[in-house]
Amino acid sequence: MMELIGRLVLRVKNNFMEKSKTEFIIIKNGPLHVKGNFTLKGTDGKLIDVVDEVYLCRCGASKNKPFCDGSHKTHGVND
Amino acid sequence: MAMDSNDRDYTNGEITVFWQPSKCIHATTCYRELIEVFNPRNRPWVNMDGAPTDRIIEIINKCPTDALTYRWNDSEKNKLLENLNDEKISQALSYEKSQTDTPVMVQVMKDGPYVVQGNFTIIGSTGNKLKSMSMTSFCRCGVSNNMPFCDGTHRKAGFTSEK
Numbered sequence: 001m002m003e004l005i006g007r008l009v010l011r012v013k014n015n016f017m018e019k020s021k022t023e024f025i026i027i028k029n030g031p032l033h034v035k036g037n038f039t040l041k042g043t044d045g046k047l048i049d050v051v052d053e054v055y056l057c058r059c060g061a062s063k064n065k066p067f068c069d070g071s072h073k074t075h076g077v078n079d
Numbered sequence: 080m081a082m083d084s085n086d087r088d089y090t091n092g093e094i095t096v097f098w099q100p101s102k103c104i105h106a107t108t109c110y111r112e113l114i115e116v117f118n119p120r121n122r123p124w125v126n127m128d129g130a131p132t133d134r135i136i137e138i139i140n141k142c143p144t145d146a147l148t149y150r151w152n153d154s155e156k157n158k159l160l161e162n163l164n165d166e167k168i169s170q171a172l173s174y175e176k177s178q179t180d181t182p183v184m185v186q187v188m189k190d191g192p193y194v195v196q197g198n199f200t201i202i203g204s205t206g207n208k209l210k211s212m213s214m215t216s217f218c219r220c221g222v223s224n225n226m227p228f229c230d231g232t233h234r235k236a237g238f239t240s241e242k
Contacts, residue, residue, distance in 0.1 A: 026203055
């Protein structure tokens, strides 16, 4: 019985840690790929509804800021 | 606090403001909210006559790092502040502990970077793990000289985020 409880606890903890992992992936000459558990606040301080991953503009030229729209291909990033 | 040759202090006789540029992540909170005091185009960039002391303190308390701090010139008042700071630090520590399981916050700054708070990992373009940290700012103007991080160049470059 004790052993069973121990296993259950460990499993919950692992799931939990997996969920709370947040990664910022730098795409060379491209956007910032954010995935995991995060919230995004706009320039007006209001929350922006997003799913669990986004590609954020890193070149400054997107017409759909803060999101990437592919403009980096012509504009470039100082990477 | 460890002194750096770039560190500066400014006083209005009542409080002294300490500026540690090496700790600044260019969140732009100070000059966006109180340009009369914190104006990066001016030298010195801090004008202690630009606003009342309580307003300056309010903004310094909003600085997300220790880049801007202050002390009262009156040693009695300072003791009170130190007690308050100790309280704040222990509160912040317990807050930080409780934050390990809450979502990372990404704040998009107007004409500035992405300011990120929480527990997160940064991964380079080749899949290499760069580092895990709890507070940083990522460049979004495209011209930082310290990619992928913000180095404040957006201001000189005249980056505007409103199209």
